[in-house]
Amino acid sequence: MSLLPLPKQFDQNEWFIIISIGVLVLLLIFLPKRFPTSITILLITFSMAIARVVDHLLAGPSINFYDVLDSGKYELFDLLCYVPYAPFAYIFVYIYDHWKIKGLYTSFYILVFSLMGIGFEWLTTTPLIEFFKYHNWKIVYSLPIYLVIQPITLCFYHLINKFHDDSLKKNTIASAD
Amino acid sequence: MTGNNLVIIQKTSNTPKGPIMIKLAGFISLSLILINSIFTYKKKTPILTLIFVWLVIEFFFTSFISVIVDNAEYWKVSKNTKDFIIFRVAEVIVIPIVMLFYLEVIHAKISVKFKMMFAVIWILLLFCVESLLVSLDIFNYTKWQIGWSIAVWFLFLLLVLLTQSLFNKILRREGVI
Numbered sequence: 001m002s003l004l005p006l007p008k009q010f011d012q013n014e015w016f017i018i019i020s021i022g023v024l025v026l027l028l029i030f031l032p033k034r035f036p037t038s039i040t041i042l043l044i045t046f047s048m049a050i051a052r053v054v055d056h057l058l059a060g061p062s063i064n065f066y067d068v069l070d071s072g073k074y075e076l077f078d079l080l081c082y083v084p085y086a087p088f089a090y091i092f093v094y095i096y097d098h099w100k101i102k103g104l105y106t107s108f109y110i111l112v113f114s115l116m117g118i119g120f121e122w123l124t125t126t127p128l129i130e131f132f133k134y135h136n137w138k139i140v141y142s143l144p145i146y147l148v149i150q151p152i153t154l155c156f157y158h159l160i161n162k163f164h165d166d167s168l169k170k171n172t173i174a175s176a177d
Numbered sequence: 178m179t180g181n182n183l184v185i186i187q188k189t190s191n192t193p194k195g196p197i198m199i200k201l202a203g204f205i206s207l208s209l210i211l212i213n214s215i216f217t218y219k220k221k222t223p224i225l226t227l228i229f230v231w232l233v234i235e236f237f238f239t240s241f242i243s244v245i246v247d248n249a250e251y252w253k254v255s256k257n258t259k260d261f262i263i264f265r266v267a268e269v270i271v272i273p274i275v276m277l278f279y280l281e282v283i284h285a286k287i288s289v290k291f292k293m294m295f296a297v298i299w300i301l302l303l304f305c306v307e308s309l310l311v312s313l314d315i316f317n318y319t320k321w322q323i324g325w326s327i328a329v330w331f332l333f334l335l336l337v338l339l340t341q342s343l344f345n346k347i348l349r350r351e352g353v354i
Contacts, residue, residue, distance in 0.1 A: 002248070003244050003248055003249050004244060004248070005248065036351050037347055037350075037351065038225060038229075038344070038347050038348055038351055038353065041229065041344070041347065042225065042228060042229055042232070045229060045232040045233065045236070046232055048232075048236060049232040049233075049235045049236045052235070052236050052239055052240065053235055053236075053239055053269060056239040056242075056243065056265075056269075057265060057269070059243075062256070062258070072247070073247055073248050074240065074243035074244050074247055074248055078240070078243075079240060082236075160225060160228065163224050163225055163228075164225060164351075164353060167223065167224075167225070167348075167353045167354065168351070168352060168353050171352055171353060171354065172352070
């Protein structure tokens, strides 16, 4: 018995995680800086934590919806397997902020990204990656999850941005006095 | 009180679902009180730091539970759905908020001696929550030793302090605090 088992074999799903980490690093290096460091860290942490909590809550005592990676156990690579959500969430907020999407376009934007998320998730279930192994889950069930999580991500972004700006203003005024 | 009413009351109290529903209602109420408190409390810790620490706790605490329950099987969680919901409420809401309150308490300008005293109090408080769950048969220890709980709560409080300190440094550099 091991507390954090190593992968049964180091195969495509582990490589998928490593490549995702690489993509995230490249995005952070090469995309023009749009957000303060604290906001970027919060966005990345939020996307990983929310994915972790949703996965954890869906793992019930009597039903197994899906396994992530090689087994139903929590492996060492499971700690890193939430990293692939981070570049996705970062790009999602980055484009939203860059194009200043507003009004009804926001709903359309969320729908497009949710469908892209579904497409990406489908790709991770194929033998090419084998990241998710569905048992009592169908890919269509993920659509409402994306449609809930993505508006929450945008609300979270607006909220932390407001807190950041308010604190910055307050601090600037205080130091000027 | 008529005889008929008495019979109805006896039947209700003898229903096996009764105590479980009381436990569930109690824990949901406790979590709602804590959520209300954390939102309404006049915070001394910067809000962005609190959000970051909360996300980190959620990620690592749910991971810890997966390791202890699913991998090592040190804790055996009740198969009853309502008990399982209580367990999830405790791990995702109650315990993280209790840990966040620790940050609020030690943020006040008190001496190191008092800060250490509060750390001991908080470890005992977290241990009390854990013991309450055990005494209510929400989960049971299998190969777990009580001393390990103290060590785990100490490490989590340490994680809280470290993440707070790191994030505060970033905010200070950005001029937010």
